[in-house]
Amino acid sequence: MxxxxxxxxxxxxxxxxxxxxxxxxxxxxxxxxxxxxxxxxxxxxxxxxxxxxxxxxxxxxxxxxxxxxxxxxxxxxxxxxxxxxxxxxxxxxxxxxxxxxxxxxxxxxxxxxxxxxxxxxxxxxxxxxxxxxxxRPFLPAVPGRSAFEGRQLHTVDYRRPQDFTGRRVIVVGGGNSGAQIAADLAHDTHLTWVTQRPPRFLADDIDGRALFDAATARRRALDEGSIDTGGVASLGDIVAVPPVREARDRGLLKAGPMFSGLTPGGAEWADGTRAEADAIIWCTGxxxxxxxxxxxxxxxxxxxxxxxxxxxxxxxxxxxxxxxxxxxxxxxxxxxxxxxxxxxxxxxxxxxxx
Incomplete structure (x- = not known):
């Protein structure tokens, strides 16, 4: 109409x-x-x-x-x-x-x-x-991003690990999406997981119920002029849902520091370390x-x-x-x-x- x-x-x-x-x-x-x-x-x-x-x-x-x-x-x-x-x-x-x-x-x-x-x-x-x-996915301005010759995806584009079996994949991001997708890929790909800071896993018994309570308590404190409780951020960044917990406990989910830039064939760090990659998945919010x-x-x-x-x-x-x-x-x-x-x-x- x-x-x-x-x-x-x-x-x-x-x-x-x-x-x-x-x-x-x-x-x-x-x-x-x-x-x-x-x-x-x-x-x-x-x-x-x-x-x-x-x-x-x-x-x-x-x-x-x-x-x-x-x-x-x-x-x-x-x-x-x-x-x-x-x-x-x-x-x-x-x-x-x-x-x-x-x-x-x-x-x-x-x-x-x-x-x-x-x-x-x-x-x-x-x-x-x-x-x-x-x-409206966000992609950070990383040196060399346009020069990388492999495949680049954001969280919104990722579907299943089978699309990357046997490939060299870099997952960028230390939040829930980054951890879940890294855990998804940890079994059948050559995975490199990089984060801006060491990943902070919430206690295994914390799920969305506790996160909602924390967010609500922070809002109430701010509205009342009380000390900022920190909300969800005070607890950690990553909810240890079962697949993430399993990959972490098996030693498959280890994060390294963020690279300094991209090359046509992969990523490089400030100390000269390089990693080849076929794909980069940006879990950057x-x-x-x-x-x-x-x-x-x-x-x-x-x-x-x-x-x-x-x-x-x-x-x-x-x-x-x-x-x-x-x-x-x-x-x-x-x-x-x-x-x-x-x-x-x-x-x-x-x-x-x-």
Whole structure:
């Protein structure tokens, strides 16, 4: 359908954050639509690598209103199970998702925000941006990166270890993605894992439940003006999910220091050490996918949009940002964490609309 349409709230993004916002807006009687660029439900989870698993059991990885059912034979559900859950969640609550709809820009237009898409224009009193970060992978400016003649991938491009069997692979990154992909490749490739600092594994009994509690406690302390607890970063960087734990305990998961640059055939370090490589996988994180908000001119020097009350944009009170990480709510980029922030944002929006 094309043409101009008017509605109270437009949610941009139909992944976990967009669905959580929709759930709470529906409960409050607010009229909304979710515009999703993907061809089907599941958000970024439908594009994850084959072996990716959650950090927490299903019951502790749920959106508001409905527990994620357990996955047979798995303590920590895989990405396919998450996609099925999100699909069922969307259907259960009859959330009004239109897809595939790509939002080109959000503009100020008198009392409304004008949302331009590839299938028409929406006029909304409030916009919730819930596009996440998966769609904007970050690659560091490393000397020689353009000269490397092998294959270069980011986390978003990696799928399965069989694609690299017998090959020389360098995995870059000391976070969860780097550790999980390195563990995936540790058995049947010639693996070199490099990190900016020695990897910090969390205690084996810590999973997403403890991480959410830590993030929430830090946010509460900051809001109360207390000493910064450090949040998740104080515990470590890598959750020791079973595949990572197994590779680590077998001595297959040993990280070396970050290289100083790339050569046509591999990597080199400041002391003259070299390593040949057929492929480099950059597990170097993401940036918020906010290009659709560019017409509003809200971004600061570091790329973030200043918010108040966690999600509301300081310089545009008709815009809320949800699910981009701790700066838009404690653990808001996780399944378990986004619900609370979505609830608070929905209540603020209801009051604003009144």
């Amino acid at each position: 094309t043409g101009d349409r008017h509605i109270q709230v437009v949610i941009v993004g139909g992944g976990q954050a967009g669905l959580a916002a929709g759930y709470h807006l529906r409960r409050l009687g607010v009229d909304f639509v979710i515009l999703d660029a993907q061809s089907g439900p599941g958000g970024a989870w439908q594009h994850a690598w084959d072996s990716l698993h959650l950090f927490s059991p299903a019951a502790f990885s749920s959106l508001p209103g409905r527990l994620m059912p357990p996955q047979a034979g798995e303590e920590y559900p895989d990405a396919e199970h998450v996609v099925a859950y999100l699909r069922a969640y969307e259907k259960r609550y009859e959330l009004p998702v239109e897809r595939p709809v790509r939002v080109h820009g959000v503009h100020r237009d008198g009392p409304a925000l004008r949302v331009e898409t590839d299938s028409g224009t929406w006029h909304a009193r409030v916009v919730i941006s819930a596009t996440g970060t998966w769609w 993401f940036r918020p996918a906010l290009s659709h908000l560019a017409p509003l001119r809200l971004r600061g020097r570091r790329g973030h949009i200043a918010t108040a009350g966690t999600t509301r944009a300081v310089d545009e009170p008709r815009l809320h940002l949800l699910g981009y990480g701790d700066w838009t709510g404690p653990a808001s980029a996780t399944l378990i964490g986004v619900g609370r922030t979505a609830r608070d944002a929905a209540r603020q929006i209801r009051d604003f609309l009144r």
